[in-house]
Amino acid sequence: MNCKNCNSRLSGDFDHFCSNCGERINANRLTVKSIVALFFSNFLSYDNKFIKTFRDLTLRPESVINSYNQGFRRKYVNVVSYFGLTITLIGLQFFVFRRFFPQLLSVGDLIENSVPVNDQMFNPETFIDNFYQYQGLLTLVFIPVYALSSKLLFLDSNRYNLAEHFVINIYTNAHFLIFWFVLSMISIFFSINYNVFSQFAIIPMLIYMTYVFKRLFDIKTFNAFIRVVAYYLIVLVVMLVFAAIIGILYGIYLGATGQIKPIDLH
Secondary structure (H helix, E strand, O other): OEOOOOOOEOOOOOOOEOOOOOOEOOOOOOOHHHHHHHHHHHHOOOOOHHHHHHHHHHHOHHHHHHHHHOOOOOOOOOHHHHHHHHHHHHHHHHHHHHHHOHHHHOOOOOOOOOEEEOOEEEOHHHHHHHHHHOHHHHHHHOHHHHHHHHHHHOOOOOOOOHHHHHHHHHHHHHHHHHHHHHHHHHHHOOOOOHHHHHHHHHHHHHHHHHHHHHHHHOOOHHHHHHHHHHHHHHHHHHHHHHHHHHHHHHHHHHHHOOOOOOOOOO
């Protein structure tokens, strides 16, 4: 019998692993039972890396972050994979909302469905829909902003360099978004408009990041809270500037495609 991975000859006592490449050897055919068993073994077991990572980022975030920054990376899901999972869940979240519960993404209860722009009607639902469509990309784009903000606010500490602040912010943002994904899915059962529900995200965000900074930098809770507020204010300002630029570019696009006409100032 040969190894299916490297084609090396297997000895009679290979003990389920190839001695040449280390590939697991399974002579049995794949069955539905084996697929289900593999799923529960790899993804739902208590010892699984994801379960450990999620648990410790919730209770002991410094353990996950410091382990990665110090080179011990086998115990937890690495920062790129954890963030990749988050991007996937964001995509799944808005696919579910847009495909099955579009009424929960409606902004009709918050603003007018159509806004007159230079004798034409502009539908903000289209803009919001495009925003949600690229939510995962926007999350990735703003990671450097979060990292630079936290580094700026902790210039009095040499505990973490800029690259390590990237790790801090990728892990913590990814972790919060996974938590928010779960809450968002639960909110569907109560028919809560997502645009209204998301306004309350700032509360758990402030609480969690205060806890993270307190444990990472060994500072008092109030000190951590003040820095977190400043942290989000910096990010908010950058986001508003970014949104203004996108709005201007979007307006230019609408004008160029004839969806709105330039305002005559004369």
